[in-house]
Amino acid sequence: MKHIHCKVFGHDYEVTRHVTAHVKEYTCKNCKEQLTTNVNGTLTKLTPKFKEINDVLERIHRKKHRVRLKTTPANPELLVFSH
Numbered sequence: 602m603k604h605i606h607c608k609v610f611g612h613d614y615e616v617t618r619h620v621t622a623h624v625k626e627y628t629c630k631n632c633k634e635q636l637t638t639n640v641n642g643t644l645t646k647l648t649p650k651f652k653e654i655n656d657v658l659e660r661i662h663r664k665k666h667r668v669r670l671k672t673t674p675a676n677p678e679l680l681v682f683s684h
């Protein structure tokens with residue numbers, strides 16, 4: 602009956618990993634159950650499959666981020682086309 606606290610009060614999740622700006626992994630402080638944000642932005646159980654997906658996401662995100670930083674020097678022409 603270790604998880605009785607979670608049953609009564611709900612899980613006490615804390616962010617244990619930032620995958621991307623929108624995807625994070627959470628672990629319950631009490632029962633160690635793990636959740637992750639999926640691509641739809643909803644929480645789902647962190648299965649080994651999702652861990653794999655998050656690994657890939659993290660890699661892509663880091664790569665993208667680096668590229669974005671490199672190409673950031675404000676391009677005023679882009680602003681013309683944004684509504």
Ligand SMILES: [Zn+2]
Pocket residue numbers: 604607611612613629630631632633634
């Ligand atoms: Zn819990």
